[in-house]
Amino acid sequence: MSRAERLELFEGEFMPHIDALYNFAYHLVYSEEDAHDLVQEAYLKAYRFADKYERGTNAKAWLFRILKNAFINQYRKRSRRPTQVDYEEIVNYQDADDAAPQQYVDLREELFEGMLGDEVTAAVNALPVDFKTVILLCDIEGFTYEEIATIVDIPIGTVRSRLHRARNLLKAQLKAYAASLGYKDERRTKKKKND
Amino acid sequence: MMYLDNALAPHEVMALQEELSADPQLQAVLADEQKFRALLKARLHRQPATDALVQGIQARLDQEVVGASATEA
Numbered sequence: 001m002s003r004a005e006r007l008e009l010f011e012g013e014f015m016p017h018i019d020a021l022y023n024f025a026y027h028l029v030y031s032e033e034d035a036h037d038l039v040q041e042a043y044l045k046a047y048r049f050a051d052k053y054e055r056g057t058n059a060k061a062w063l064f065r066i067l068k069n070a071f072i073n074q075y076r077k078r079s080r081r082p083t084q085v086d087y088e089e090i091v092n093y094q095d096a097d098d099a100a101p102q103q104y105v106d107l108r109e110e111l112f113e114g115m116l117g118d119e120v121t122a123a124v125n126a127l128p129v130d131f132k133t134v135i136l137l138c139d140i141e142g143f144t145y146e147e148i149a150t151i152v153d154i155p156i157g158t159v160r161s162r163l164h165r166a167r168n169l170l171k172a173q174l175k176a177y178a179a180s181l182g183y184k185d186e187r188r189t190k191k192k193k194n195d
Numbered sequence: 196m197m198y199l200d201n202a203l204a205p206h207e208v209m210a211l212q213e214e215l216s217a218d219p220q221l222q223a224v225l226a227d228e229q230k231f232r233a234l235l236k237a238r239l240h241r242q243p244a245t246d247a248l249v250q251g252i253q254a255r256l257d258q259e260v261v262g263a264s265a266t267e268a
Contacts, residue, residue: 003260022244036248043252047259120238138200139235145202160197171231
């Protein structure tokens, strides 16, 4: 691939996704500086390995996969430093997700309605990183299970179960926020009264 | 909730839609889930890329191109 072709591909197919990539990076690391570094690293790698990308296919998923790998490498480096965050505490690769019970957490609309973006954002950012990742990829970026499986490098069944657990965890956190704001799940109260 | 993720096979979609049409409780669960996801998407703060980031990428790319030219020369 010539340099001109590489640059054209970069501008035409890679750069249009910079907002989505930066948003994903920001929520992963919750620091503008670290998110800048991650996105720069991802774009530099995309440029270097542009010949591995098949033009006209899924540039967004390809870039997200590169960024996710850059994120893992960044935290691996940090975990070797004693004062930095322990990588294993952040990313749980012991995928017990498939064995998780498939219960459904109900979140009443009116509980959620009263919440501001700050609370929703804080709840998402407080999720363990592997749960936050699937929520961001599926519910915010709209990737399919297959695409998420490729980006995160996990089986589709794990994507499904991890998403389920992530959403339940998020709803539980939002319920706790709602309760602290004085909202009550009226439906549950009424049901208990009727019992 | 694979239905909302468009992850069901066509025959599973049909079976679920049939079940939905006869089950108001299931309809309510589905409606709550749809609203939850719509509100999550609408309320999560989005961080757009800054001009500084775009310029930073451009600068690193220029370095890369210059470095490659020097190697070729």
